[in-house]
Amino acid sequence: MARMKFLCDADRCIECNGCVTACKNANEVPWGVNRRRVVTLNDGQPGEKSVSVACMHCDDAPCAAVCPVDCFYTTPDGIVLHDKDLCIGCGYCFFACPFGAPQFPNATAFGSRGRMDKCTFCAGGPEEPGSEAEFEKYGANLIAEGMLPACAEMCATKALLAGDGDLVADIYRHRATSRDGAAKTWGWSQAYRTGLS
């Protein structure tokens, strides 16, 4: 069984925000909610690096651990999804997540949180795959259609890779061996507790 993973090659990312736009377009996420973002470190200085970051679909996800209503589940593909019908909008997942992935639309004028929204690896949610209810709540289910997440598919420089972790690692290893320097597998050790494999 494939273990789905994201990898952003910081030597290729050009901070075009194409992934962010592709995500918003494919999933039609509400205003103010960004499932994916690009962060640039040392912006404007020599050696600046950009990384596209979203939910990393962790092995031992902190969001799932702290959720008071236990609304998270991991698919056989290793994708971390959640059930919005169970979510109560407490925000604990946001405070536990290392990557700032969970997003909250404003529910009321007092700024209370609506139900959490996050990257689904374009794998929808617990509703019937491809149904209107699924799209309404979770966005596109490209995985069910045999495709990969829109962000990585859209990436012009192929910096953002998504798919089976072994294949992603092979592609990246091939790139790294033909390049100088050490591996820049940002976020992998935090999310997957393993090396490049």
Add this chain to the structure above:
Amino acid sequence: MEKQLKHTKSRNAARHIGWMTMLVLVAGLVLPLSGHVNVAMAQDNEEVQSSQAAESRGETNPQSDLWRQARESHEGYTAVDAPGANVLMSSDGETFRQVRMGPVSTYLPWWLAFMVGAMFLLHIFTGGGEKLGNPSGKRFPAWSMFDRILHWYVAVLFLILAITGLSLLFGRALLIPLIGPEGFSAWARASKFIHDWGGPFFVVGIVVMSIAWLHHNKPTMMDVRWLLLGGAFGKHLPAGRYNGGQKIWFLVNVLAGAIVCVTGVLLLLPGIFEDRNLFQINLIVHGVVAILWIGVSFAHIYMATLGAPGGIDITTKGHVSSEWVKVHRSAWYEEAKDEAFYDESEKTPPPEDSEASARTA
């Protein structure tokens, strides 16, 4: 005999040769390894020296620096406009998770169980307070309508917030198996709503109570004696209008109230106090102090009901029987004798138990 000796000698020689061979083999295997140890140690020293030299020259790998920055939650630039969005990775959430799902979820339920058990044992060993009745119909005025309303306003909100708050922390473990994920989700959503909207009203109650009852709760030597000599364990020691235990309960309410209310208000407005760390610490402190507080409240509830029956009249009727005052608050009895009044309708016969009546006489 000679033959036998010769035989032994050759056997000894064979044994020696065997041992020598073993020794040579072991040495042959082990000695070359010492080379590895030497080399490894030499390399370690070199590595330590070279890295120390590099550090002392202020040289680090620029690419390592970048990833170190990412790991240490340095702020970068992002086009997304949201608090904390410009940070790639932060580890504080992991600490929050470990503390909340570790000690907080593991040990605090034991504190509540300990307090329930302690009250149970106290009741078994002391037999609870004696039922005094009110044969004389003589009453001592204690609380105004304002005091009574304030007490029950805070008490009812305290219980509501305790039940909803505990549901949010322990419901996943305790209630999901009972009422299922959908049922618990509905209850948790209601709990969150009630907790969020009840909180501000509770804050008002705690503040008013802390100010209104402060003058009743100055500690005296009588309170210290009451506490040290076991007033809480069924001994009738002299006490004023409020005993040492009640004054400690008041102090707990003021201190725990301040902490729980301040952290609660900060948690309620995540849009204004947009700080991950602040929220994480507040959530832990809020839960820990609130649960300790709930545990102490069990003692208050026991003392006001089974611990000293009859005293609850103060919070419902505003006055209390002179028999109760004489037994439980002897110093106040002397002090406020003249304020007492008679109410025929309050007259209740002394309890059947002759032993109890004898103690009150």
